[in-house]
Amino acid sequence: MSSLSPEEFVKNNAFDYIVVGGGTAGLVVATRLSEDASVTVGVIEAGGYHPEEPLINVPGYFGRSLGNPTFDWAFLTVPQKHANDRAIFNPRGKLLGGSSALNFMTLGRASKEEYDALESLGSKGWNWVSFLKYIKKSQTLIPSDNEFIEKFNTKLVDGIHGTSGPIKKSHSPWQGDLSIPFFQTLQTFGLERNPDAATGLATGSYTILSAVDPDTARRSYSASAYYAPNASRPNLVVLTGAQATKIILEGDAEPYTATAIEFVSGGKKYSVPVKKEVILAAGAFQTPQLLELSGIGDPSILNQVGIPSKVQLPGVGSNLQDHIYVPTVYKVKPEVATLDLLNEPGRSEAEEVLYNSQKGLYGSTHFALAFLPTNTFTPPEDVTRLKAELKNSTGFDSTPGLKKQHRFLEQWFDDKRHAQLEVISYPGFFPSPDKTPEPNAHYHMVAVANTHPISRGTVHIQSADALVKPTVDPAYLSSTIDLDILVHGVKFTRALHGRSPLKEMTVGSVDPAWIGDESDDVSDNNGEKGMKWDDDEAIREYVRNELQTVCHPVGTAAMLPREDGGVVDSKLKVYGTANLRVVDASIFPLQIAAHPQETIYGIAEKFSDIIKEDATQPGNKED
Ligand SMILES: Cc1cc2nc3c(=O)[nH]c(=O)nc-3n(C[C@H](O)[C@H](O)[C@H](O)COP(=O)(O)OP(=O)(O)OC[C@H]3O[C@@H](n4cnc5c(N)ncnc54)[C@H](O)[C@@H]3O)c2cc1C
Numbered sequence: 001m002s003s004l005s006p007e008e009f010v011k012n013n014a015f016d017y018i019v020v021g022g023g024t025a026g027l028v029v030a031t032r033l034s035e036d037a038s039v040t041v042g043v044i045e046a047g048g049y050h051p052e053e054p055l056i057n058v059p060g061y062f063g064r065s066l067g068n069p070t071f072d073w074a075f076l077t078v079p080q081k082h083a084n085d086r087a088i089f090n091p092r093g094k095l096l097g098g099s100s101a102l103n104f105m106t107l108g109r110a111s112k113e114e115y116d117a118l119e120s121l122g123s124k125g126w127n128w129v130s131f132l133k134y135i136k137k138s139q140t141l142i143p144s145d146n147e148f149i150e151k152f153n154t155k156l157v158d159g160i161h162g163t164s165g166p167i168k169k170s171h172s173p174w175q176g177d178l179s180i181p182f183f184q185t186l187q188t189f190g191l192e193r194n195p196d197a198a199t200g201l202a203t204g205s206y207t208i209l210s211a212v213d214p215d216t217a218r219r220s221y222s223a224s225a226y227y228a229p230n231a232s233r234p235n236l237v238v239l240t241g242a243q244a245t246k247i248i249l250e251g252d253a254e255p256y257t258a259t260a261i262e263f264v265s266g267g268k269k270y271s272v273p274v275k276k277e278v279i280l281a282a283g284a285f286q287t288p289q290l291l292e293l294s295g296i297g298d299p300s301i302l303n304q305v306g307i308p309s310k311v312q313l314p315g316v317g318s319n320l321q322d323h324i325y326v327p328t329v330y331k332v333k334p335e336v337a338t339l340d341l342l343n344e345p346g347r348s349e350a351e352e353v354l355y356n357s358q359k360g361l362y363g364s365t366h367f368a369l370a371f372l373p374t375n376t377f378t379p380p381e382d383v384t385r386l387k388a389e390l391k392n393s394t395g396f397d398s399t400p401g402l403k404k405q406h407r408f409l410e411q412w413f414d415d416k417r418h419a420q421l422e423v424i425s426y427p428g429f430f431p432s433p434d435k436t437p438e439p440n441a442h443y444h445m446v447a448v449a450n451t452h453p454i455s456r457g458t459v460h461i462q463s464a465d466a467l468v469k470p471t472v473d474p475a476y477l478s479s480t481i482d483l484d485i486l487v488h489g490v491k492f493t494r495a496l497h498g499r500s501p502l503k504e505m506t507v508g509s510v511d512p513a514w515i516g517d518e519s520d521d522v523s524d525n526n527g528e529k530g531m532k533w534d535d536d537e538a539i540r541e542y543v544r545n546e547l548q549t550v551c552h553p554v555g556t557a558a559m560l561p562r563e564d565g566g567v568v569d570s571k572l573k574v575y576g577t578a579n580l581r582v583v584d585a586s587i588f589p590l591q592i593a594a595h596p597q598e599t600i601y602g603i604a605e606k607f608s609d610i611i612k613e614d615a616t617q618p619g620n621k622e623d
Pocket residue numbers: 020021022023024025026044045046047066091092093094095096097098099100102103104105106107108242243244245281282283284286287290550551552553583584585586594595596597598600
């Protein structure tokens with residue numbers, strides 16, 4: 001059965017498991033648990049189900065659903081003190097599939113050491129080897145043909161990609177003219193090509209793999225890959241358009257038992273009982289919100305809105321880490337093939353037709369990526385200065401867990417195996433509400449993003465009313481180290497366009513509009529209004545004014561020992577409860593230098609096995 005009315009959902013007797021949030025991780029777990037026909041699984045999802053929606057399915061339409069209330073929660077942060085008080089837009093998927101339906105489809109892995117760090121931080125069994133096993137389980141690689149592999153130097157390593165999992169993984173067939181010169185120019189800065197960044201060494205430049213099924217040229221995501229093929233299972237029951245408001249916890253002391261979920265649908269309140277476990281998968285903003293609404297969190301936060309505290313866990317909603325990017329734009333010669341081609345009369349319509357036979361620009365996502373260690377984009381004296389600042393940075397001594405994270409951040413900061421900057425090459429004028437491309441001009445948008453943010457923020461309830469969004473304060477740039485890394489990144493984009501072969505394709509800089517000295521090869525502003533390449537304060541201001549989120553929030557219900565500020569243990573069970581677990585981006589204690597969805601699929605697959613195994617333990621058998 002696919003979807004049904006709330007009345008039918010609650011009449012279903014009690015489910016064995018209820019998953020709150022049918023998003024990226026939630027649907028993996030619901031699908032895996034319902035493989036056992038003897039257990040019943042209910043899913044409560046606030047958004048709708050849109051299996052045939054082109055805005056979701058067509059890879060080349062990525063970004064078009066953002067801000068649309070049918071698909072997007074559209075969070076806004078509180079004004080960011082260190083970003084000139086700007087409130088930053090933070091999209092989050094509000095539909096079956098969650099953010100995997102809205103995202104830009106990049107699949108990627110972090111370095112081996114970043115996964116092993118989880119085990120060192122206290123979570124036994126969470127390491128590179130287990131991630132490799134479970135990420136593989138989640139995906140099927142559809143290899144490119146030899147011509148593509150040779151042209152883009154992208155021969156993948158056998159044995160490390162999945163061959164029979166639900167999510168389809170492929171290279172985008174259309175790459176434009178900029179990606180190879182981008183890679184070649186990066187090599188002049190000492191950054192090598194990494195033909196396969198999934199081996200545990202994730203630095204270098206590479207042609208991305210996307211969550212796209214090349215046979216259908218459609219997005220492959222949790223709703224299409226996990227749920228849809230199994231939607232007819234009678235023991236998997238999904239309720240859409242229903243927002244969970246509270247988990248009912250019974251007992252007088254820890255461990256409390258989750259016995260039911262309250263939710264709202266169509267303006268009416270409902271309650272549905274659960275027999276075995278409640279699994280929270282509402283994402284990095286709303287999982288902590290639901291925990292707090294249910295009496296789990298920092299008592300001082302709960303008291304402010306009159307919620308009685310049950311389990312004291314100050315880590316709930318803290319430790320928020322996000323990747324941020326700063327866009328830069330360069331004009332390139334009009335003969336360079338970029339997505340600006342779509343502005344030509346009739347081209348977009350022609351591409352729509354091509355797409356119907358799974359071809360052309362709309363069947364592709366369009367990024368080439370590079371992950372840079374500090375030595376490739378920061379002068380040595382600044383690496384030393386920033387590392388010293390990192391050593392003395394405050395806030396990391398506030399909990400033992402943060403102290404332990406700090407050790408890794410320090411260790412990785414000047415390690416050539418670890419990236420501190422991501423450089424994203426987008427062939428074209430990246431859509432933006434307040435900027436317009438010149439007619440017939442072609443562009444190269446290069447975004448620079450930090451990979452290991454030092455800033456830590458929070459997400460907390462501001463009301464006992466579950467329908468009021470939580471307050472999101474990522475405290476972007478509260479660490480000046482994050483700011484300085486991005487300043488070096490912005491400068492790096494200028495240097496990049498001043499070296500061959502990109503130099504020969506570049507006409508000039510647009511954003512920022514550089515003015516420079518006689519060695520400035522990329523300025524088209526000769527002495528006019530613009531930014532001097534060595535005016536660090538002006539570049540800092542540019543970063544504060546332009547930064548956006550890469551949409552990768554993690555860490556707000558961290559898997560760490562309780563005494564270290566953790567919220568869940570290594571079986572993802574919420575401390576102080578008997579049967580409440582969390583599986584989503586919020587459990588990741590330390591941000592990874594990668595786009596997270598591949599890792600989140602791995603977490604959800606591993607967690608499904610943990611739950612299945614726990615269910616076979618004596619005392620947990622079927623009643
Ligand atoms: C615009 C955008 C672009 C991105 N690009 C990439 C990319 O290219 N590559 C990459 O790896 N990652 C990308 N990401 C990040 C990645 O998609 C997310 O990190 C990941 O999908 C999060 O998965 P999750 O399971 O934690 O949460 P989600 O997938 O967001 O799932 C949470 C679900 O819970 C539901 N929910 C929330 N509250 C409630 C409630 N109270 N009751 C019922 N349901 C509720 C939501 O509606 C949602 O369906 C991007 C994200 C965005 C938003």
